[in-house]
């Protein structure tokens with residue numbers, strides 16, 4: 001038997017036999033509620049076999065087995081290796097002038113040439129969270145749902161940017177539209193159904209074996225049992241395996257196609273991509289704070305600029321103040337901090353004069369046409385519009401927030 005197949009069979013034995021890995025391992029810390037999660041995928045497992053069995057100890061941990069902070073000098077950023085988040089993450093970084101240089105898609109390490117001493121490691125999102133916790137990564141981009149599920153509220157995980165504006169979805173409880181659930185439309189009504197007892201609890205299928213039980217406990221639902229599967233959870237009620245499911249929803253198509261509905265009060269969390277860092281890395285590893293600042297500034301500058309346009313126009317006027325007053329009288333023309341107005345000089349009869357003023361304002365996409373109409377109405381001509389690429393503020397509010405979270 002090869003070494004790998006040997007350890008696999010030991011593990012299987014461990015899951016079946018080791019009493020410390022009974023489903024109660026995944027119950028929330030409430031003794032009064034009746035929760036359990038049946039799963040074959042615990043986060044970290046240590047099995048001890050008696051001397052007579054194997055004379056050895058088998059450990060499985062997610063990430064670094066060594067608790068010492070490694071002495072590497074490179075800074076590591078974890079990015080999703082595949083799946084929904086992967087290409088959007090690379091696109092966002094590219095838009096921030098932080099293109100990732102990856103030699104081929106199966107190579108899991110890459111560089112961002114713009115930032116020296118930064119290594120990019122492609123990992124599955126849940127492993128990014130685990131590796132942040134084990135100090136094998138310093139920064140990462142994942143969905144907020146994954147961060148919440150696998151981070152489990154660990155204070156070492158600090159959200160640096162909470163809204164990267166892609167990967168939008170929500171984690172939600174859903175029940176069948178038919179049968180005993182036909183008239184159930186809220187979590188409260190679901191909780192009050194007489195069907196759920198200690199002997200016959202509400203059966204919920206989910207991949208979120210931390211957030212699921214926590215949500216039920218926080219909402220006072222007793223008598224719930226969770227089961228897990230890797231996907232296609234929406235089939236579980238129709239298959240008779242579960243009464244409800246707790247899963248991610250974005251368009252809602254999968255729920256609809258499987259005759260399921262969301263209920264009022266059933267949303268566990270709203271999610272989108274976030275930039276997260278390890279507090280330990282920010283505080284202890286040289287360069288992480290500076291690199292985080294640079295990445296955050298670029299992200300903020302790009303995300304602030306999305307959907308914004310610069311509008312320039314010429315306007316006749318006797319002086320800048322008078323032009324400013326005309327512009328500020330219009331609701332759609334105030335810009336980010338008010339209009340920039342500069343004299344357009346020309347030479348007439350040997351004298352330099354300014355009959356026209358150039359104005360520059362920032363306008364969001366949805367107000368674009370309205371602002372052009374308003375500009376024209378007050379005498380604007382030669383209106384030019386171009387998309388904005390970056391808006392760098394004096395200092396990003398999120399940077400100040402980060403420093404305060406770190407107590408700096």
Ligand SMILES: Nc1ncnc2c1ncn2[C@@H]1O[C@H](COP(=O)(O)OP(=O)(O)OP(=O)(O)O)[C@@H](O)[C@H]1O
Nearest residue numbers: 082083084085125126143146167168169248249250
């Ligand atoms: N409709 C959706 N369904 C699932 N995830 C979504 C959806 N919309 C956005 N997301 C985001 O994408 C992430 C899932 O991406 P993906 O399925 O590639 O991840 P994964 O962790 O590799 O999944 P798995 O390991 O289960 O295959 C979610 O954590 C969530 O943040």
Ligand SMILES: O=P(O)(O)OC[C@H]1O[C@H](OP(=O)(O)OP(=O)(O)O)[C@H](O)[C@@H]1O
Nearest residue numbers: 231232233247248249250251252253254
């Ligand atoms: O609201 P929607 O836009 O329909 O998206 C939601 C569905 O997408 C995800 O499944 P995924 O496609 O990853 O398949 P899986 O469940 O088989 O992993 C998620 O688990 C939902 O089932």
Ligand SMILES: [Mg+2]
Nearest residue numbers: 231232233247
């Ligand atoms: Mg699914």
